[in-house]
Amino acid sequence: LFGLFFLSLALSGAQALTPSHYLSLSDVARLQNLLSQQFTDLESAYYSVVGLTKLGATVPDHEDVCQFVKSQLDSTSVDSLFFAAEISRAISGCEIPVSNETRDLLLAAVSEDSTMTQIHRAVTALSSLGLPLASQEVVVLDAFHITMALQTASQLSQQAELGGILEEIEDLTARLDDLGGLYLQFEEGLEATAMFVTAAYSLSDHMDMEPPIKEDQVIQLVNSIFSKKSWDSLAEAFSVASAAAALSGNRFHVPVVVTAQGPATVSHSQPTLQLLVTDVMSQPLDSANVVVESAYAVASKAAILNQAPFTINDGVFELNFMSSQPASGYYQFTIAVTGDSRLVANHVELKVKVSTEVAVTNMDLSVVDKDQSIGTKTTRVDYPSKAKSSFTADSHQNFAMSFQLVDINTGVELTPHQTFVRLHNQKTGQEVVFVAEPDSKNLYKFELDTAERKSEFDSISGTYSLYLIVGDATLENPILWNVADVILKFVDEEAPATIQPKTLYVPKPEIQHLFREPEKKPSTVVSNTFTALILSPFLLLLILWVKLGANISSFSFSPSTILFHLGHAAMLGLMYVYWTHLNMFQTLKYLAIIGGVTFLAGNRMLAQKAVKRYALFTCTCCHPPTPPLVCLFTHPTTITATIAMQPLGQSLHCVV
Template structure:
């Protein structure tokens, strides 16, 4: 026989919580519980919710109201109109995101609850299309979260936007490689809804493809070809247009053949790609020149991967010249990274220089050996000379050892000593106290000590002469311990002056000071009590 449970008390308690002065949070949970139990909800809930918003103006309060209202029937337009009010409080970030001040949770809660209310009220959310896109951007940017609550809110909010019957936001992403070349001529973009699902009967058009550097347009109004294997993929053969190398910004738009589908985020979507090429190194020449006259003493023309062996001293210059060309068109290329590295074969010390353009479509590296000795620590010896060339638009970067040169500097020097603690623990740092200053002879110290103690002796003599009244001295253990403690502290100060350091003195003072304080307090308390 099934268990019989009486919910009358629970229903009464939940219904009584829906009242004037109750918070939106309380009414949200009460109405939700009553709805789940299949019990009637108080009739004036909507008025109570709007009344509560007069004292609560947070995004969470509005989310509670929207969610609670979505569980009710009747005219919900008054509450639905409040969506526009709370959305106006959202903060815009970089003209790309919208969020509420407290972050992800209130943002996701407002978006989710407002869409639930819109479905029940059969009214389009009072949120502008561009704001829907910015809210969606923010939610998708925060999808990698470590909190289960945050993750569930993101899923609910994104799902409510993606499945809305009033619009269909879409996302456009580049799925092919960002690099376009003769080996990879086609770019592929994926157009999906916010949940990654396919959007039926889409036409994707490349409005423009513009070179970022010189702003040249290489195509306009080009329809992408739908993939035969994936309905979300759309392809464009960019390389057939024979674009110049460099970076391109492609602006895409999408339209649906279905009239009942309103797309959001389907205009001015951008993807960036780069057209790359293979380079060739030509006219490579290694020279030894006279430092003063510039006369060429030795000249070697090289072809990769050959290497030449040379010698040069501080009266000469070591020069490397080369050109970089596009292997397909044989046109000169400007590379961002053109380095010449000299590596000492004995110590592995390396020095790297930049090869500069000389204005004649040639790169040149000029090493004045006599002036650059400091870069090499004055260490003569054999050096490997490597040519390093690379760029974001170059498909085949280069590292070529083109020379083995013996350099002789004017001031030969030993290599700098290696740090013995570079890869091991350094010695422990220990605090060292300053050495005590030299003390005067003991007779001088004793004499001045006597002078310091003389006033005490005079004080005792005067007390005896005038007759000191010690009748009020409390004869108790605490009084005796207090005076012994005071005396011990004076002795400790003397030892600090003679032999103890500060840390040792503080340690002993803490031991003596605590009982002295307690005994002194008890002694003074007893004297005060006796005088009353």
């Protein structure tokens, strides 16, 4: 069940995907202005002339352009021939002279040794100049160069086997990056994405086969290509113009852009909803049929319209929605655009606002005595006039107000989103605002109990101007009405001695942050005891040295010995500095330097001590008639050893 639910959500989301970006008329004009810049070489002339042609704009001064092309043409350059051939095809009456050498040059460029760009430009130039070409040979060469192959294949004969290249469109589409479900683009950027769209639809039109691109992917490509409103170069502007022309004039997919002419708002004074139905270049689709499939009120979900057709008037589709007598509010439209099988994103959701004018009626003002000892006198005030006399209320009385809000055109009672009662002190400028609420019969009532509400007025007595404020997004005439003057009297002893004007724009009181209190330190006795325990091993060492005597007679004052002990002391000092100042990474850096020096010095010191120790041994050898020799090694202090020595060549080998 949940799977079906999420599947229906996904399908509804896919159907609701519509172009959120396209070329508006101002965008097209800005694009034409960029492409109309004075060109300086054949490449810029190609981008300008062909780009303007794709936008449907007129290229001025065909003869001057043709003369410029012929003067800049280099018949030994494939690129130059490509630019010239494309320009000559875009404008009328400009023929490029073609010699046998030119034909041979272009045919020679269609080879395995050429780049894909050279092959594409050579094939396009041959096609534009009307020169024959073996199309099947080019297909074999292009099969591994998908992107440029699409553009090249659209220039080849339909007799060639182009189906394999057309199938590659689906593979290229799979390589597009999906950005949030709204955009599809190549990581190479806008120009690569736009030229892919141009090439895909050019080849599809050439082969009369629908490209393997899904409709939602078409819309994502449209959003990606036309989301950028300024272009960095002529080449980028040319690619956008080419993509716009391809998406507007191909045989299979034409995205539809449905927009309201002006705000999507209708009223009794403007009852007609007007829509513009265009392609991505804001050109009207006059052959389209536009129908409101359904329309319902957003608040109540009540349907009000079904299968209502629009009529076309001077390129604008119109519907008299007010003839259905809708109440003011918002309505959700589902609009279908038909009339052409190529149309994509032709089901559009549109929110329409029905606005109206509001009138205030039955405005009654009165002062009500709390104990009912005095009869209530009610005064009616007509909008927009002000009550002639003021109203006085003290702590024993309540001020009351009641009124109704109705639609001027239909007389239907309204409940706008914002209905306020404002009391403004004429002397101090203080303002107090209350919300007026309707009852079950949509009658607004407001009652002010001066005794209970005195804190909101800071117990400031005086004359207050009474205003009624009515506002709503669907109202054409929001109301700010000065209804009357009300004199409020509070208890004198509760009033402040000095009346200060109240303002909301004052500095806020400083926030005092309460941080966590530090933990209490241990007592001095505990600290001293802990320190004594730490130092006790060192004190014990000193006592034993004094008692037993310290033998330092063998201490060597060689550089390695001194350096070793200094390094060891430095490492102990580094541990202290680490505890007080350094972090772990800084300590490791210093420790590596000190430790390396200490290690080398210690190794040297121990080697010297070993040599010195063996030099103290003496050997007394006995001389038996036959080996092994027995020698007695003695040390001046403690060691005596007997070692058997075997002759080994000319030396003696000792065996312990």
